Amino acid sequence: MKGKIAIVGAGHGGLVAAHILGRHGYKVDIFEKNKQGEVSYDWHDDVTPHVFTRLNIPLPDSKHYFWKRDWSFVTPDGKSIIRIYQDKEKVDLSMERRPLVELLLARAAERASIHYEARAEGLVIKDKRVRGVIVNGEEVLADLVIDSSGVHSVLREQLPEEYRIQRRPREEEVFYAYRAFYNRRPGSKVPEQHTNKAYLKHLGEEGISWCIYDPSDTVNVLVGRTRRLDEETLQRGLQALREDNEIIGDQVLRGGFVVAIPIRYPLSRMVGPGYVAVGDSAFMTIPLLGSGIATSMTAGHILGEVIAGAPEKPLEMENLWRYQVRVMTEFGANNAGVDVLKRWLLTADNDDISYLMSHKVVDGNDLKKLAVGELIQLTPLDMLHKVSVGYRRLGLLLKVNRVLMKVNKVKRHALNIPPAYDEARIQAWQDKLDRLVNS
Ligand SMILES: Cc1cc2nc3c(=O)[nH]c(=O)nc-3n(C[C@H](O)[C@H](O)[C@H](O)COP(=O)(O)OP(=O)(O)OC[C@H]3O[C@@H](n4cnc5c(N)ncnc54)[C@H](O)[C@@H]3O)c2cc1C
Known part of the structure; x- marks a missing residue:
């Protein structure tokens, strides 16, 4: 032994x-x-x-299990919906x-x-x-x-x-999610296209909600918010989901409680x-x-x-x-970069996010990457395209550019981890990583 x-x-x-x-x-x-x-x-x-x-x-x-190919993302203002079909090799189970x-x-x-x-x-x-x-x-x-x-x-x-x-x-690094599987409301119409809807910053709040029509004819519902999910917020989220998705029935078949998920860098x-x-x-x-x-x-x-x-x-x-x-x-370094993006998205102006999505500055390809936790890498040609579609809000594009630069900086630093155990070097690396992400 x-x-x-x-x-x-x-x-x-x-x-x-x-x-x-x-x-x-x-x-x-x-x-x-x-x-x-x-x-x-x-x-x-x-x-x-x-x-x-x-x-x-x-x-x-x-x-x-079953394959989960597509997602439809609803903008924070609720006015636009973007459907993505994930590339075959990246489809989740x-x-x-x-x-x-x-x-x-x-x-x-x-x-x-x-x-x-x-x-x-x-x-x-x-x-x-x-x-x-x-x-x-x-x-x-x-x-x-x-x-x-x-x-x-x-x-x-x-x-x-x-x-x-x-x-x-920290408080803002934990996401509290209510997850429940409901029956399909008797007589409700099965959705023809947006079967997997994720509402980004649902109702303008810090978090997401989703309503997914499952192959087993049940409805998978999530209402999640950072920091806490009090009863009032939960009921407001559920009510809004019901208004937009007639398929959600009254019976909770599975789940039906709140759980915590860390949403931060390792x-x-x-x-x-x-x-x-x-x-x-x-x-x-x-x-x-x-x-x-x-x-x-x-x-x-x-x-x-x-x-x-x-x-x-x-x-x-x-x-x-x-x-x-x-x-x-x-x-871990990739996730640290994603965390920078997440921190910005959670605190960004909701109109800005809706604008970026509805004007396709953030397009289906970007969303496909983000949906599997990959970072968006922009070539000069991509940048040019994004400026051409988002030129009316140049200030916002510059802000996004600054965030993306920070994402890369954090990822680079995280990758620069001391390869061998050396307490002094590790402490310096650790302090800088924590400072960079939290600044
Ligand atoms: C609503 C929801 C949806 C999610 N969706 C996804 C998803 O789609 N895809 C995905 O990849 N991840 C998802 N996650 C995240 C995923 O659940 C976790 O990241 C994953 O389970 C890894 O966590 P873990 O196994 O380390 O810990 P956990 O899953 O939390 O397991 C910890 C275990 O430790 C036990 N335990 C805790 N304390 C003690 C103790 N004191 N003594 C003894 N035993 C103890 C618990 O009972 C549990 O069995 C989701 C999480 C939630 C809550």
């Missing part, structure tokens, strides 16, 4: 890492607070199929989440012990180093704790100051002595979309590879740092 690893939460990244680490001789224990069979949510989410090929993980049975998590749990169980109804209440910290976790009131010692417990991780909150790991997300420090964060606990979602399944699985795979492949001291900082470097290089 090479060492003891405690994974807290049956998050996607932790489960992927568990399989690899168990296979490489570590004693892995997973602690999940929910009961067996009740982990994760009873609904479907969009995931790229490429992550399964890349990580060599089989797809769940095809009855658990809308996948039932429970069967996916069950598949990852079954793979993990081949190599690790899974403890259900095991709630981690805190960390065991001795001599300012993480030495394990407290589960259902008992100390469980471990050489490494992998935090896969999601956005509101209680472990991260208890880390010593010296770890320089941000303990909590932690600028996600490793410390005896501790690593993966998935939502390290804020790995794509900030504009809130999608984090593929990135969490990828990060779990990277973590497994980094530890399993280390020639020496696999669980020490010198090696764990390599995990953060690979996460930042493979998708």
